[in-house]
Amino acid sequence: MEALKEAIRRYGRHLGNGIIKVDAFLNHQIDPALIAACGQELARRFRHLEPTKVLTAEISGIGPALMTAYALGVPLVFARKHKPLTMGDDVFFATAPSHTKGGDVTLLVAADYLRPGDRVLIVDDFLATGATILALARLAQAAGARVVGIGAVIEKRFEGGRDRLRSLNVPIESLAVVTGVEGDRILLE
Template sequence: MQLLQDRILKEGKYLNNGILRVDSFINHQVDPELMDACGAEFARSFANCKADRILTAEISGIAPALMAGKHLSLPVVYARKHKPVTMPDQVYFTVAPSHTKGHMVDLIVSPDYLPRGQKVLIIDDFLASGSTILGLVRLVQAAGAELVGIGALIEKSFEGGRKNLESFGVPIVSLVRIDSMEDGKIIFCD
Protein backbone atom coordinates (compact mmCIF):
# COMPACT_ATOMS: atom_id res chain seq x y z
CA MET A 1 0.00 0.00 0.00
CA GLN A 2 1.80 3.03 -1.32
CA LEU A 3 0.21 5.54 1.09
CA LEU A 4 1.47 3.64 4.13
CA GLN A 5 4.86 2.98 2.56
CA ASP A 6 5.30 6.71 1.82
CA ARG A 7 4.39 7.59 5.39
CA ILE A 8 6.91 5.10 6.76
CA LEU A 9 9.64 6.59 4.58
CA LYS A 10 8.70 10.14 5.63
CA GLU A 11 8.21 9.64 9.39
CA GLY A 12 9.39 6.15 10.35
CA LYS A 13 12.62 5.85 12.27
CA TYR A 14 14.77 2.77 12.68
CA LEU A 15 15.85 2.51 16.34
CA ASN A 16 18.18 -0.54 16.08
CA ASN A 17 17.45 -4.12 17.18
CA GLY A 18 14.77 -4.44 14.49
CA ILE A 19 12.53 -1.75 15.98
CA LEU A 20 10.78 0.65 13.62
CA ARG A 21 9.31 3.72 15.29
CA VAL A 22 6.00 4.71 13.68
CA ASP A 23 4.35 6.20 16.74
CA SER A 24 3.68 9.53 15.03
CA PHE A 25 0.91 8.00 12.91
CA ILE A 26 0.01 4.48 14.14
CA ASN A 27 0.31 3.88 17.84
CA HIS A 28 0.98 6.92 20.05
CA GLN A 29 -0.53 9.50 17.76
CA VAL A 30 -2.93 8.03 15.22
CA ASP A 31 -3.67 9.43 11.77
CA PRO A 32 -7.36 8.53 11.35
CA GLU A 33 -7.37 9.18 7.58
CA LEU A 34 -4.42 6.85 7.05
CA MET A 35 -5.94 4.19 9.32
CA ASP A 36 -9.26 4.51 7.47
CA ALA A 37 -7.48 3.91 4.16
CA CYS A 38 -5.70 0.90 5.69
CA GLY A 39 -9.02 -0.41 7.02
CA ALA A 40 -10.53 -0.12 3.55
CA GLU A 41 -7.59 -2.07 2.10
CA PHE A 42 -8.00 -4.81 4.71
CA ALA A 43 -11.72 -4.92 3.92
CA ARG A 44 -10.94 -5.48 0.21
CA SER A 45 -8.38 -8.16 1.05
CA PHE A 46 -10.62 -10.06 3.47
CA ALA A 47 -14.02 -9.46 1.85
CA ASN A 48 -14.51 -13.19 1.20
CA CYS A 49 -13.27 -14.61 4.51
CA LYS A 50 -16.76 -14.40 6.10
CA ALA A 51 -15.45 -13.28 9.51
CA ASP A 52 -17.84 -12.70 12.39
CA ARG A 53 -15.46 -10.48 14.34
CA ILE A 54 -11.95 -9.04 14.40
CA LEU A 55 -9.43 -9.73 17.16
CA THR A 56 -6.37 -7.61 17.92
CA ALA A 57 -3.98 -6.82 20.76
CA GLU A 58 -4.05 -3.79 23.02
CA ILE A 59 -3.07 -1.06 22.15
CA SER A 60 -1.30 -0.62 18.84
CA GLY A 61 -3.57 -3.01 16.96
CA ILE A 62 -6.76 -1.19 17.89
CA ALA A 63 -6.65 1.60 15.28
CA PRO A 64 -6.14 -0.62 12.20
CA ALA A 65 -8.53 -3.27 13.54
CA LEU A 66 -11.22 -0.71 14.29
CA MET A 67 -11.03 0.75 10.79
CA ALA A 68 -11.08 -2.71 9.22
CA GLY A 69 -14.12 -3.44 11.38
CA LYS A 70 -15.77 -0.26 10.16
CA HIS A 71 -15.31 -1.24 6.52
CA LEU A 72 -16.28 -4.89 7.09
CA SER A 73 -19.17 -4.01 9.47
CA LEU A 74 -17.70 -6.29 12.15
CA PRO A 75 -17.22 -5.88 15.89
CA VAL A 76 -13.64 -5.51 17.08
CA VAL A 77 -12.38 -7.31 20.18
CA TYR A 78 -9.01 -6.50 21.65
CA ALA A 79 -6.98 -8.68 23.96
CA ARG A 80 -6.34 -6.73 27.15
CA LYS A 81 -2.93 -6.64 28.82
CA HIS A 82 -4.46 -6.21 32.29
CA LYS A 83 -7.66 -7.81 33.57
CA PRO A 84 -10.16 -5.13 34.67
CA VAL A 85 -12.56 -5.79 37.54
CA THR A 86 -15.43 -5.71 35.04
CA MET A 87 -14.16 -8.84 33.28
CA PRO A 88 -15.53 -12.23 34.41
CA ASP A 89 -13.36 -14.55 36.51
CA GLN A 90 -13.10 -17.12 33.73
CA VAL A 91 -11.19 -15.65 30.77
CA TYR A 92 -9.09 -16.74 27.82
CA PHE A 93 -5.47 -16.01 28.73
CA THR A 94 -2.04 -16.37 27.17
CA VAL A 95 1.28 -14.57 27.20
CA ALA A 96 3.46 -13.35 24.34
CA PRO A 97 6.86 -11.68 24.18
CA SER A 98 6.82 -7.97 23.34
CA HIS A 99 9.75 -6.86 21.21
CA THR A 100 9.27 -3.18 22.07
CA LYS A 101 8.64 -3.71 25.79
CA GLY A 102 11.38 -6.30 26.20
CA HIS A 103 9.31 -8.69 28.33
CA MET A 104 6.30 -10.99 28.23
CA VAL A 105 2.84 -9.40 28.10
CA ASP A 106 -0.51 -10.87 29.05
CA LEU A 107 -3.25 -11.21 26.44
CA ILE A 108 -6.70 -11.57 28.03
CA VAL A 109 -10.14 -11.82 26.40
CA SER A 110 -13.54 -12.29 27.97
CA PRO A 111 -15.47 -15.33 26.66
CA ASP A 112 -18.42 -12.96 26.24
CA TYR A 113 -16.70 -11.40 23.22
CA LEU A 114 -15.02 -14.42 21.68
CA PRO A 115 -17.79 -17.04 21.46
CA ARG A 116 -17.28 -20.65 20.39
CA GLY A 117 -17.77 -21.25 16.67
CA GLN A 118 -17.18 -17.65 15.58
CA LYS A 119 -15.02 -16.94 12.54
CA VAL A 120 -12.22 -14.61 13.62
CA LEU A 121 -10.00 -12.31 11.57
CA ILE A 122 -6.84 -11.13 13.35
CA ILE A 123 -5.57 -7.63 12.52
CA ASP A 124 -2.47 -6.14 14.17
CA ASP A 125 0.00 -3.34 13.60
CA PHE A 126 3.16 -5.43 13.02
CA LEU A 127 4.03 -8.90 11.84
CA ALA A 128 7.64 -9.44 12.88
CA SER A 129 8.48 -12.73 14.62
CA GLY A 130 4.76 -13.52 14.76
CA SER A 131 4.78 -13.98 18.55
CA THR A 132 1.92 -11.60 19.35
CA ILE A 133 -0.21 -12.92 16.51
CA LEU A 134 0.51 -16.49 17.64
CA GLY A 135 -0.74 -15.45 21.08
CA LEU A 136 -3.94 -14.14 19.50
CA VAL A 137 -4.30 -17.42 17.57
CA ARG A 138 -4.01 -19.32 20.87
CA LEU A 139 -6.90 -17.22 22.23
CA VAL A 140 -9.00 -18.05 19.16
CA GLN A 141 -8.24 -21.75 19.62
CA ALA A 142 -8.98 -21.64 23.37
CA ALA A 143 -12.38 -20.14 22.57
CA GLY A 144 -13.21 -22.89 20.09
CA ALA A 145 -13.46 -20.24 17.38
CA GLU A 146 -12.16 -20.47 13.81
CA LEU A 147 -9.27 -18.41 12.48
CA VAL A 148 -10.10 -17.15 8.96
CA GLY A 149 -7.34 -14.61 8.23
CA ILE A 150 -4.40 -12.59 9.53
CA GLY A 151 -3.65 -8.99 8.60
CA ALA A 152 -0.82 -6.64 9.57
CA LEU A 153 -0.13 -3.06 8.66
CA ILE A 154 3.64 -3.61 8.50
CA GLU A 155 5.52 -6.87 8.07
CA LYS A 156 9.22 -7.05 8.84
CA SER A 157 9.87 -9.99 6.50
CA PHE A 158 13.44 -10.40 7.67
CA GLU A 159 12.19 -11.58 11.11
CA GLY A 160 10.45 -14.65 9.65
CA GLY A 161 7.08 -14.35 11.36
CA ARG A 162 5.08 -15.27 8.27
CA LYS A 163 6.65 -18.74 8.28
CA ASN A 164 5.43 -19.22 11.85
CA LEU A 165 1.85 -18.51 10.74
CA GLU A 166 1.57 -20.24 7.36
CA SER A 167 0.69 -23.60 8.93
CA PHE A 168 -2.74 -22.22 9.89
CA GLY A 169 -3.71 -22.24 6.20
CA VAL A 170 -5.43 -18.84 6.22
CA PRO A 171 -4.74 -15.75 4.11
CA ILE A 172 -1.97 -13.57 5.55
CA VAL A 173 -2.07 -9.98 4.28
CA SER A 174 0.48 -7.29 5.08
CA LEU A 175 -0.16 -3.84 3.67
CA VAL A 176 3.57 -3.09 3.59
CA ARG A 177 6.46 -5.57 3.69
CA ILE A 178 9.92 -4.47 4.76
CA ASP A 179 12.85 -6.54 3.50
CA SER A 180 15.55 -4.90 5.64
CA MET A 181 16.37 -1.94 7.86
CA GLU A 182 20.15 -2.05 7.82
CA ASP A 183 22.21 1.10 8.36
CA GLY A 184 19.01 3.02 9.12
CA LYS A 185 17.71 2.55 5.58
CA ILE A 186 14.26 1.00 5.13
CA ILE A 187 14.10 -1.32 2.12
CA PHE A 188 10.66 -2.59 1.06
CA CYS A 189 9.96 -5.94 -0.58
CA ASP A 190 9.00 -5.80 -4.24
Protein backbone atom coordinates (compact mmCIF):
# COMPACT_ATOMS: atom_id res chain seq x y z
CA MET A 1 0.00 0.00 0.00
CA GLU A 2 1.73 3.08 -1.24
CA ALA A 3 -0.27 5.51 0.96
CA LEU A 4 0.81 3.57 4.06
CA LYS A 5 4.45 3.52 2.95
CA GLU A 6 4.32 7.25 2.36
CA ALA A 7 2.90 7.82 5.86
CA ILE A 8 5.72 5.72 7.33
CA ARG A 9 8.32 7.70 5.35
CA ARG A 10 6.77 11.02 6.34
CA TYR A 11 5.85 10.45 9.98
CA GLY A 12 7.66 7.33 11.11
CA ARG A 13 10.56 7.70 13.53
CA HIS A 14 13.10 5.13 14.68
CA LEU A 15 13.52 5.51 18.44
CA GLY A 16 16.30 2.93 18.78
CA ASN A 17 16.21 -0.74 19.76
CA GLY A 18 14.00 -1.47 16.75
CA ILE A 19 11.11 0.64 18.05
CA ILE A 20 9.38 2.51 15.24
CA LYS A 21 7.09 5.35 16.25
CA VAL A 22 4.06 5.76 13.97
CA ASP A 23 1.71 7.33 16.45
CA ALA A 24 1.00 10.29 14.13
CA PHE A 25 -1.30 8.09 12.01
CA LEU A 26 -1.68 4.57 13.47
CA ASN A 27 -1.57 4.07 17.19
CA HIS A 28 -2.11 7.34 19.06
CA GLN A 29 -3.56 9.72 16.53
CA ILE A 30 -5.35 7.72 13.84
CA ASP A 31 -5.73 8.77 10.21
CA PRO A 32 -9.25 7.42 9.61
CA ALA A 33 -9.04 7.38 5.80
CA LEU A 34 -5.70 5.58 5.80
CA ILE A 35 -6.71 3.04 8.43
CA ALA A 36 -10.04 2.42 6.68
CA ALA A 37 -8.08 1.73 3.47
CA CYS A 38 -5.82 -0.65 5.40
CA GLY A 39 -8.88 -2.47 6.73
CA GLN A 40 -10.36 -2.74 3.24
CA GLU A 41 -7.11 -4.18 1.89
CA LEU A 42 -6.74 -6.71 4.71
CA ALA A 43 -10.37 -7.74 4.23
CA ARG A 44 -9.76 -8.18 0.50
CA ARG A 45 -6.75 -10.41 1.17
CA PHE A 46 -8.54 -12.62 3.73
CA ARG A 47 -12.21 -12.65 2.67
CA HIS A 48 -11.82 -16.00 0.87
CA LEU A 49 -10.94 -17.64 4.22
CA GLU A 50 -14.40 -16.74 5.55
CA PRO A 51 -13.41 -15.45 9.01
CA THR A 52 -16.23 -15.15 11.51
CA LYS A 53 -14.31 -12.96 13.98
CA VAL A 54 -11.37 -10.55 13.91
CA LEU A 55 -9.13 -10.70 17.00
CA THR A 56 -6.57 -8.14 18.13
CA ALA A 57 -4.83 -6.87 21.24
CA GLU A 58 -5.78 -3.77 23.17
CA ILE A 59 -5.13 -0.94 22.22
CA SER A 60 -3.02 -0.19 19.17
CA GLY A 61 -4.48 -2.98 17.08
CA ILE A 62 -8.08 -1.87 17.55
CA GLY A 63 -8.17 0.73 14.77
CA PRO A 64 -7.00 -1.46 11.88
CA ALA A 65 -8.76 -4.55 13.26
CA LEU A 66 -12.06 -2.66 13.55
CA MET A 67 -11.82 -1.43 9.96
CA THR A 68 -11.01 -4.97 8.78
CA ALA A 69 -13.92 -6.45 10.73
CA TYR A 70 -16.24 -3.75 9.36
CA ALA A 71 -15.15 -4.49 5.78
CA LEU A 72 -15.69 -8.22 6.38
CA GLY A 73 -19.02 -7.73 8.16
CA VAL A 74 -17.93 -9.69 11.24
CA PRO A 75 -17.45 -8.82 14.93
CA LEU A 76 -14.18 -7.54 16.34
CA VAL A 77 -12.93 -9.03 19.61
CA PHE A 78 -10.03 -7.36 21.36
CA ALA A 79 -7.99 -8.95 24.09
CA ARG A 80 -7.85 -6.72 27.13
CA LYS A 81 -4.70 -6.07 29.13
CA HIS A 82 -6.57 -5.54 32.40
CA LYS A 83 -9.66 -7.34 33.61
CA PRO A 84 -12.55 -4.89 34.08
CA LEU A 85 -15.14 -5.42 36.80
CA THR A 86 -17.69 -6.20 34.08
CA MET A 87 -15.75 -9.25 32.84
CA GLY A 88 -16.82 -12.51 34.44
CA ASP A 89 -14.55 -15.30 35.60
CA ASP A 90 -14.88 -17.41 32.45
CA VAL A 91 -11.94 -15.98 30.51
CA PHE A 92 -9.10 -17.13 28.31
CA PHE A 93 -5.71 -15.56 28.96
CA ALA A 94 -2.20 -15.65 27.56
CA THR A 95 0.99 -13.78 28.37
CA ALA A 96 3.35 -12.17 25.90
CA PRO A 97 6.49 -10.07 26.27
CA SER A 98 5.96 -6.47 25.14
CA HIS A 99 8.85 -4.75 23.40
CA THR A 100 7.37 -1.28 23.91
CA LYS A 101 6.12 -1.88 27.47
CA GLY A 102 9.39 -3.44 28.64
CA GLY A 103 7.80 -6.46 30.34
CA ASP A 104 5.17 -9.14 30.05
CA VAL A 105 1.58 -8.30 29.19
CA THR A 106 -1.37 -10.55 29.99
CA LEU A 107 -4.12 -10.65 27.37
CA LEU A 108 -7.67 -11.64 28.36
CA VAL A 109 -10.79 -12.46 26.36
CA ALA A 110 -14.18 -13.34 27.85
CA ALA A 111 -15.25 -16.85 26.86
CA ASP A 112 -18.53 -15.38 25.58
CA TYR A 113 -16.78 -13.80 22.61
CA LEU A 114 -14.52 -16.59 21.31
CA ARG A 115 -16.28 -19.89 20.73
CA PRO A 116 -15.60 -23.29 19.26
CA GLY A 117 -16.19 -23.11 15.54
CA ASP A 118 -15.16 -19.47 15.19
CA ARG A 119 -12.82 -18.80 12.27
CA VAL A 120 -10.46 -16.14 13.61
CA LEU A 121 -8.47 -13.61 11.64
CA ILE A 122 -5.81 -11.99 13.83
CA VAL A 123 -5.06 -8.38 12.89
CA ASP A 124 -2.52 -6.16 14.64
CA ASP A 125 -0.76 -2.87 14.02
CA PHE A 126 2.70 -4.47 14.03
CA LEU A 127 4.20 -7.86 13.33
CA ALA A 128 7.62 -7.70 15.02
CA THR A 129 8.77 -10.65 17.14
CA GLY A 130 5.41 -12.41 16.76
CA ALA A 131 4.98 -12.78 20.53
CA THR A 132 1.70 -10.86 20.79
CA ILE A 133 0.21 -12.59 17.76
CA LEU A 134 1.23 -16.00 19.13
CA ALA A 135 -0.48 -15.11 22.42
CA LEU A 136 -3.63 -14.14 20.51
CA ALA A 137 -3.48 -17.45 18.62
CA ARG A 138 -3.23 -19.31 21.95
CA LEU A 139 -6.34 -17.45 23.16
CA ALA A 140 -8.27 -18.48 20.06
CA GLN A 141 -7.08 -22.08 20.31
CA ALA A 142 -7.97 -22.26 24.01
CA ALA A 143 -11.52 -21.27 23.03
CA GLY A 144 -11.67 -24.04 20.45
CA ALA A 145 -11.62 -21.50 17.63
CA ARG A 146 -9.50 -21.87 14.50
CA VAL A 147 -7.02 -19.19 13.44
CA VAL A 148 -7.39 -18.80 9.66
CA GLY A 149 -5.01 -15.91 8.98
CA ILE A 150 -2.78 -13.17 10.33
CA GLY A 151 -2.74 -9.60 9.07
CA ALA A 152 -0.44 -6.77 10.09
CA VAL A 153 -0.38 -3.15 9.05
CA ILE A 154 3.41 -2.92 9.44
CA GLU A 155 5.84 -5.81 9.62
CA LYS A 156 9.33 -5.34 11.03
CA ARG A 157 10.87 -8.19 9.03
CA PHE A 158 14.24 -7.80 10.78
CA GLU A 159 12.72 -8.99 14.10
CA GLY A 160 11.87 -12.47 12.77
CA GLY A 161 8.21 -12.67 13.82
CA ARG A 162 7.00 -14.14 10.53
CA ASP A 163 9.30 -17.13 11.00
CA ARG A 164 7.99 -17.68 14.54
CA LEU A 165 4.41 -17.69 13.24
CA ARG A 166 4.97 -20.26 10.49
CA SER A 167 4.08 -23.06 12.93
CA LEU A 168 0.47 -21.78 12.87
CA ASN A 169 0.32 -22.81 9.20
CA VAL A 170 -1.92 -19.90 8.14
CA PRO A 171 -1.52 -17.12 5.58
CA ILE A 172 0.35 -14.06 6.86
CA GLU A 173 -0.12 -10.71 5.13
CA SER A 174 1.54 -7.36 5.86
CA LEU A 175 0.60 -4.08 4.20
CA ALA A 176 4.07 -2.53 4.61
CA VAL A 177 7.35 -4.26 5.40
CA VAL A 178 10.22 -2.55 7.21
CA THR A 179 13.42 -4.38 6.31
CA GLY A 180 15.67 -2.44 8.68
CA VAL A 181 16.76 0.95 9.93
CA GLU A 182 19.83 3.03 9.16
CA GLY A 183 20.20 5.74 11.77
CA ASP A 184 16.93 7.67 11.57
CA ARG A 185 15.97 6.18 8.20
CA ILE A 186 13.32 3.47 8.05
CA LEU A 187 13.98 1.05 5.17
CA LEU A 188 10.89 -0.29 3.41
CA GLU A 189 10.55 -3.26 1.08
